[in-house]
Amino acid sequence: MAYDRDNRPDLSAYWMPFTANRQFKAAPRLLVSASGMHYRADDGREVLDGTSGLWCVNAGHGRPEIAAAVQNQLMTLDYAPSFQMGHPIAFDFATALAQIAPEGLDRIFFTNSGSESVDTALKIAMAYHRARGQGQRTKIVGREKGYHGVGFGGISAGGLVNNRRLYPLLPADHMRHTHDPARNAFSRGLPPHGAELADDLEQLIALHGAETLAAVVVEPVAGSAGVLPPPVGYLERLRKICDAHGILLVFDEVITGFGRLGAPFAGQYFGVTPDLMTTAKGITNGVLPMGAVFVRREVHDAVVNGSDAAMEFFHGYTYSGHPVSCAAGLATLDIYRREGLFTRAGELAETWADALHGLRDLGLVTDIRNLGLMAGIDLAPRAEAPGARGYAAMVAAFEAGILIRATGDTLAMSPPLIVSHAQIDQLVSTMRAVISALD
Numbered sequence: 001m002a003y004d005r006d007n008r009p010d011l012s013a014y015w016m017p018f019t020a021n022r023q024f025k026a027a028p029r030l031l032v033s034a035s036g037m038h039y040r041a042d043d044g045r046e047v048l049d050g051t052s053g054l055w056c057v058n059a060g061h062g063r064p065e066i067a068a069a070v071q072n073q074l075m076t077l078d079y080a081p082s083f084q085m086g087h088p089i090a091f092d093f094a095t096a097l098a099q100i101a102p103e104g105l106d107r108i109f110f111t112n113s114g115s116e117s118v119d120t121a122l123k124i125a126m127a128y129h130r131a132r133g134q135g136q137r138t139k140i141v142g143r144e145k146g147y148h149g150v151g152f153g154g155i156s157a158g159g160l161v162n163n164r165r166l167y168p169l170l171p172a173d174h175m176r177h178t179h180d181p182a183r184n185a186f187s188r189g190l191p192p193h194g195a196e197l198a199d200d201l202e203q204l205i206a207l208h209g210a211e212t213l214a215a216v217v218v219e220p221v222a223g224s225a226g227v228l229p230p231p232v233g234y235l236e237r238l239r240k241i242c243d244a245h246g247i248l249l250v251f252d253e254v255i256t257g258f259g260r261l262g263a264p265f266a267g268q269y270f271g272v273t274p275d276l277m278t279t280a281k282g283i284t285n286g287v288l289p290m291g292a293v294f295v296r297r298e299v300h301d302a303v304v305n306g307s308d309a310a311m312e313f314f315h316g317y318t319y320s321g322h323p324v325s326c327a328a329g330l331a332t333l334d335i336y337r338r339e340g341l342f343t344r345a346g347e348l349a350e351t352w353a354d355a356l357h358g359l360r361d362l363g364l365v366t367d368i369r370n371l372g373l374m375a376g377i378d379l380a381p382r383a384e385a386p387g388a389r390g391y392a393a394m395v396a397a398f399e400a401g402i403l404i405r406a407t408g409d410t411l412a413m414s415p416p417l418i419v420s421h422a423q424i425d426q427l428v429s430t431m432r433a434v435i436s437a438l439d
């Protein structure tokens with residue numbers, strides 16, 4: 001059935017995720033099709049995708065190569081059991097991922113989402129320590145403002161209060177976040193100040209004892225919290241402290257993975273290699289659910305060779321390594337490679353930064369941050385109504401023909417890596433008009 005403004009679906013049954021349901025259903029925004037850099041809304045308008053969907057459609061929409069690979073796989077082997085049985089394309093996809101992975105992270109565990117990747121990585125970290133006789137290492141260190149999905153492991157490591165406050169959590173503690181507009185406002189790229197915040201980890205070690213800590217989990221660039229690039233030297237410092245205390249370092253690359261910064265992964269961009277890396281989203285260009293945990297070979301070997309049990313690791317999903325998702329993933333990697341999309345964000349980064357920082361004269365704008373093809377713009381909150389101005393900006397931007405994200409009063413953009421210079425201009429000039437018109 002073709003939907004349009006006069007022929008809308010019944011909205012009542014679907015309980016929408018991370019959505020103000022009552023507000024949305026009173027004034028819905030429906031997307032009905034997509035191609036290349038654009039969505040089409042149900043009133044027929046084209047909307048330029050400034051967010052790669054939800055940070056996932058890195059090669060743009062409606063790629064025929066992916067559609068063909070998916071159709072072919074569906075008709076060849078639509079599903080096969082993932083436990084105690086294998087199918088070739090899952091092995092092929094893992095091999096292809098290992099080839100683009102940061103140095104040494106060449107063992108791959110498949111999941112279906114970023115949330116599952118994070119929970120899986122935490123279990124691997126704990127299994128690793130146990131296999132080495134350090135089973136008391138079960139606590140997790142995360143960071144304020146961190147987003148690691150919505151599983152119980154991910155919300156425990158995460159640092160967003162609304163995602164945590166209602167639930168019992170796993171043992172975890174948190175470093176301070178690195179957002180410091182007083183010292184770093186309007187930095188281009190990495191903020192100069194704040195590497196010393198990594199020393200919070202030393203304090204948590206002093207408080208808890210290193211022998212109780214399993215893993216430190218951070219986004220190399222915090223995404224959901226409003227695009228927070230790490231201070232110069234910060235990630236290096238975390239790596240050093242983890243090494244000194246036998247704590248595993250997990251980079252959550254669900255957003256930064258697959259070319260967002262101008263390298264396949266942020267670990268490569270920063271020259272800092274984690275022990276585990278969680279991914280999802282761009283792994284299939286967002287077209288089918290899939291995630292993967294990349295594991296340093298020694299960590300894998302310690303678990304897999306460190307146990308006499310026939311089954312070394314009691315974990316997995318019905319759809320781990322789903323053949324159709326693997327087909328989508330292999331076709332996606334082909335596109336990324338063939339079209340140079342792993343490095344395109346680096347080629348555009350200066351243009352992107354110039355265009356964005358051109359907005360700094362707007363009275364409501366209190367900070368602008370950028371890295372690769374990510375951007376965060378902070379607006380001064382309305383008195384007594386935090387988040388209202390950001391939400392109004394998102395709605396106005398959509399009406400003006402661009403899709404952006406708002407988290408509180410921070411506006412985020414992360415366009416597909418195929419974005420043109422003219423489309424960058426359109427995104428930023430529309431943002432200028434939208435922000436200028438806000439009350």
Ligand code: PXG
Binds near residue numbers: 054113252255
């Ligand atoms: N880790 C990170 C770093 C993420 O950004 C997840 C884990 C969870 O992935 P799944 O696939 O379970 O959603 C994410 C997801 C936004 C936004 O605009 C961000 C995400 C998802 C939806 C919206 O802030 N990140």
Ligand code: PLP
Binds near residue numbers: 316319
């Ligand atoms: N709940 C029940 C009753 C199940 O049988 C299963 C899987 O067999 C699950 C949950 C887990 O589902 P999944 O493997 O898709 O995560």
